[in-house]
Amino acid sequence: MTMAVEKATETPSAVIDRISLVLDSFDGPGRLTLAQIVRRTGLPRSSAHRMLERLVALRWLRREGRDYELGMRLVELGSLALHQDRIHRAAIPLLRDLHRATGLVVHLAVLDGSDVVYLEKIGDHLATAIPTRVGGRQPAHCTAVGKAILADRDNTAVDLSDRRTRFSIASTAQLVAELAKVRAHGVAFEREESLPGFGCVAAPIGPAGEAVAAVSVCGPMNRMAFDSRLVAPVRMTAMGIWRSAEGGPERVAPTLQPLRPLRGGPAPRVIGPNPATLQPA
Incomplete structure (x- = not known):
């Protein structure tokens, strides 16, 4: 009954906020368990678990055993964002x-x-x-x-x-x-x-x-x-x-x-005309 009420009263913006909360919990190195995500987001365990499994199905997250990590779909979208x-x-x-x-x-x-x-x-x-x-x-x-x-x-x-x-x-x-x-x-x-x-x-x-x-x-x-x-x-x-x-x-x-190179390293190359010939922009 509680789950049905939760689903009926949850607005689309609230769902997006929860998804953002879950994804933001991965801001840092390493994988996270369900317990860690619940602790970082403050979401009910059952709600967090349902959301995580749906995000895995959509390839936004990836699950290995009991651990979750960011999925390839986010890599694809991030790369596309840079490209655009x-x-x-x-x-x-x-x-x-x-x-x-x-x-x-x-x-x-x-x-x-x-x-x-x-x-x-x-x-x-x-x-x-x-x-x-x-x-x-x-x-x-x-x-x-x-x-x-x-x-x-x-x-x-x-x-x-x-x-x-x-x-x-x-x-x-x-x-x-x-x-x-x-x-x-x-x-x-x-x-x-x-x-x-x-x-x-x-x-x-x-x-x-x-x-x-x-x-x-x-x-x-x-x-x-x-x-x-x-x-x-x-x-x-x-x-x-x-x-x-x-x-x-x-x-x-x-x-x-030319710059003074690092000790034992090659001198940087010079590309373009001599700076002395440049006019101020």
């Missing part, structure tokens, strides 16, 4: 150029609430040292990509209590000062604020004052150049992505002077 995203589609060739030019890990990210969500990550052996992933989140104020976008947003609430290292921004005054620098120079820096030993340089993507995404290069601090050697190619890549997304014909290749 015009910024991501426009960015891919330019992100590859930027990685080849710098030898550093390249990220494409958007702002979601007070976090950044990564849409793309391109890198070689360095990529494994930086614990970011496509679809992963980081507090925006701890990242260069986040600060690049936040500088264009006036009313975004930021939880400064979520710090990743001792170098992370810790006060409103510090954040305001940092974002003012980003607006003044059109580029954001991160120095060990999200990961000890690593830094990033990022630029916003979008019309002036209305950033929709950001692109960055990241690597070990002894390989980072917080000057025109990285600022120029990152900014040019950001401009090229936006022009391509808007349907412009130009494809802007990143330009880079």
